[in-house]
Amino acid sequence: MVRQGNGDKKLVAERRYAADSRKKPQKTRKPRKKPAGRKPAGGPIRRLWRFLMRLIWVIVSRTALAGAVVLGAAVFYIYTTLPHYGDLLDGRARGSVTMLDRSGEVYAWRGEQFGGQITADTVSPHLKDAIIATEDKRFYRHFGVSPRGIASAVRINLSEGRGPLSGHGGSTLTQQTAKLLCLGVPFDPKKWESQTEYESDCRQTTMARKIKEMVYSMAMEVAYTKDEILAIYMNRVYLGAGANGFEAAAQRYFGKSAAQVNIAESAMLAGLLTAPSRYAPTSDLKRSQERAGIVLLLMNQQGMITDAQRAEAKASPAQLSETAEKRAGGYFADWVMGAGPDFLTRDTTEDVIIETTFDQSIQNAAEEALVWVFENKVRAGSEAQAAIVVMSADGAVRAMVGGRKLKVSGAFNRATQANRQAGSAFKPFVYAAALDMGYRYDSAIVDEPITVNIPGSGAWEPQNYDRSFHGAVTLTEALKHSYNIPAVKLAMDVGLENVRTVAEMFGLDSDLAQGPALALGASETTLLDLTGAYAGILNGGSSVTPYGLKSLRIKGDTDAIMGQDGGLGERVITPDAAQQLIYMMYNVVQSGTGTRARLDGIESAGKTGTTQAARDAWFMGFTSDYVAGVWMGYDDNTPLTGVTGGGLPAQIWHETMARVYANREAGPLPMIRPATPPRIPGTTTTAQSGGQSGAQTGTTQNTNRGQSKTEKVLIDILNQIFGGKN
Structure with a gap:
């Protein structure tokens, strides 16, 4: 644009639109008149709704805030009470027991x-x-x-x-x-x-x-x-x-x-x-x-x-x-747990290490033997039970089977907890008392009918298992065939109190019978105690206390809190009496009632036992190294069918010891070795049923009868001092 002098007009923009397209001013709308008598739609309801929502929001938000504060305070409070995490790693209320076998290997845990x-x-x-x-x-x-x-x-x-x-x-x-x-x-x-x-x-x-x-x-x-x-x-x-x-x-x-x-x-x-x-x-x-x-x-x-x-x-x-x-030795481990004080075993709050006498190889032998016999010799479905104990001559228990269920813990242990009548397995202690008082392995005794008057019970006539009488027999012969009448006569001859004393000193002290039935094993005992008593015979006549715990110490310590080196106790019978008795029991296995226990190439001795009505069957025996006891029966005292101590128990014993000696050398038994078998010269033994025996009748014939026990012990001591022979 060009400026035109003083009378210049104001600059005006050119029209962009035609005159007829100019925008007209809009008219102002008048508000509609609402129909008379009609309220605004949703007004109060909407306001009420908004009010309620705001109220709920306030309540929820305030509650949430209060809850968050409370939660935070609770978390903070607990946080301040928490100990260092290292103090929480071991939260046991009780401790543990780890058991080592005789070689120092772990075999069981408790706690x-x-x-x-x-x-x-x-x-x-x-x-x-x-x-x-x-x-x-x-x-x-x-x-x-x-x-x-x-x-x-x-x-x-x-x-x-x-x-x-x-x-x-x-x-x-x-x-x-x-x-x-x-x-x-x-x-x-x-x-x-x-x-x-x-x-x-x-x-x-x-x-x-x-x-x-x-x-x-x-x-x-x-x-x-x-x-x-x-x-x-x-x-x-x-x-x-x-x-x-x-x-x-x-x-x-x-x-x-x-x-x-x-x-x-x-x-x-x-x-x-x-x-x-x-x-x-x-x-x-x-x-x-x-x-x-x-x-x-x-x-x-x-x-x-x-x-x-x-x-x-x-x-x-x-x-x-x-x-x-x-899972070895469950029964043994349970038994050892009771050997120490509860506060160091069952209720210990410390970690305890127990060294034991347990031998895993012998345990395996006993378990395998039990399984083999029941699988091959016992009818299927039988509920009969059995138990086994193996120990050394000093009472150190090497193996224990408390029942047919082997892999258990806390189960009923028939080796230590079942009190059963010993039957004829008790007879060796009758003969032990007699031998210690001067009788000999070749002394004669007459197997004949006898009647014993028992005060309060009347007359009692003991019978042999075969219902026969065998006349004059040696003590060796009477024990070999487990005759009942000679055992009763011998017990009464040496005195029932003396028999009871010997048995108690050997460890059979659980309420022994008072009458002559004592000689036939009418008293109850456990397999463990009876095995321990037989160990006393093997070791030369000294009592033993069966033991499994050798030492107990706290884990990490080297010094033992308690321990035991052996179970040998006081002497009960003389070594000479023990050696004669072992010879007599050797004959039981070689040619008597226990022949099924005989081991090829290994000297062994033992005794069978069967109680009245065959409710219990036993075989107790030993080699030069180990004593083993076997019991068989029913938990409810049901009589066994066709089972005696010389049957299945003897076979279990045989299978056990054969496995024990599979990789071991056996030594000779510590017994006398007569040049000839014992016999009664000049007599003929006639077996009669229900009648009198043969040529010789009466009581025991023995040249040493007049020798008292005191004199015998004194002579033994003098012989040991001066090198004499018994």
Whole structure:
């Protein structure tokens, strides 16, 4: 544009639109008039609704804020009370007992085992992965509580017809650790009668308990790292067979540390968390392996192991260690637990090591013998029981079988707890008393009908097993064939009190019978005590106390708190009497009632025993090294059918000792060795049924009868001093 002088007009923009297209001003609308008598639509209702929503929001927000404050305060308070995590790794209320055999090898455990403290860094990474995969795959991502897990668990419980908190709990690994800690409540013996009751209270699943558990878990997440929480869990959780913590379980089942377990072993250990007693490999190895397969699948699905690793682990499942597989000496271990004071065994709060006399090879021999005889010699389905005890001559017990169920713990032990009549197995102590008082192995005694008047009971006429009378016989012959009448006559001749004294001194002191039936084993005893009494014969006439505990010490200490070097006691009969008796019992096995126990190339001696109505059958015998006793019968005293002591018990004894000496050399028995078998010169023995015996009648014929016991002992001492012979 060009400026045009002083009278220039104002600049005006050119019109952009034609005149007819100019925008017209809009008219102002007048508000519509509402119909008379009609209220605005939704006014008061909307305002009321808005008011209620604001009120609810205020209440909820204030409540949530207050709840958050309370929750934070509760978490903070618990946080301040939590101890250092290292103090929580061993939470046992009781200690453990580890038993070593005579060679120093572990063979049994009792109590609550704890293998030592482990951490998330020291265990096998496979074990750590298996635990996480099985128990809480989001462990490293949550804050101690998993709302998703809880909601899922409630849904599953309701769908299965249970209460929302019954069954699946949706607990995180942190919550499970809180349960193991009993939410910080220590065991108080004044409040809970037992550890079991205390632990049951810890596992309650009420709503209030669940809330406390969640709060405690969040406090733990604040106080400890994830690995520290995992360490507490791994050290405290129970994994069956008395094992507390994964280190103890790895040692118990696999004989190795938790740092050394492979994928298959890790899966098996983690599988125990669901039900430790049910899935313990010592209870059912196959079931435990199947459970481990599920853990392997979880590990594979979560990317912790490859398909190839899973396939390899399934193809080579975890196996028990040799020691765990044997589960040796359950009856023996239970018996030893009662040998020491309760506060160091059953109720110990310390970890205790017990050295024992147990011999695993002899135990295996006894167990294999028992199984073999029942499988091959006893009718199928028989409920008859048997027990075996093997010991050395000083009373050191080497093996013990308390019943046909071998792999047990805490079961009824027929070797130590069953009191049964000894029957003819008692007779050697009648002869021991007689020999010690001057009788000889070749002394004569007449097997003839006798009548004994028992005050209060009337006349009693003992009978032999074959219902016959055999006339004049030697003591060796009478014992060899287990004649009853000579045993009764001999007991009455030397005095029942003397017989009772000898038996008691040898260890048979459990309410011995008072009448002449004492000679026939009418008194009750245990297999352990009777075996110990026979050990006294083998060792030359000294009493023994059967023992299994050699020493007891606290784990980590070198000095024993208590111990025992042997079980030998005072002398009961002279060595000469013992040697004669061993010779007589040798004849029992060679050509008498115990021939089924005879061992090829090994000298052995023994005695059979069968009680009235065959309710009990025994064979007691020994070699130069070991004494073994076998009992057979029914727990309810049902009579045995076709069984005597010289039958199945003698066969069990034979099978046991044949296995014991499979890799051992046997020595000669410590007995006299006459040039000729004992016999009565100038007499003829006639067996008659119900009548008088042959040419010689009366009582025992013995040239040494006039010699008193005191004189005999004095002569023995003088002979030992001056080198004389008995």
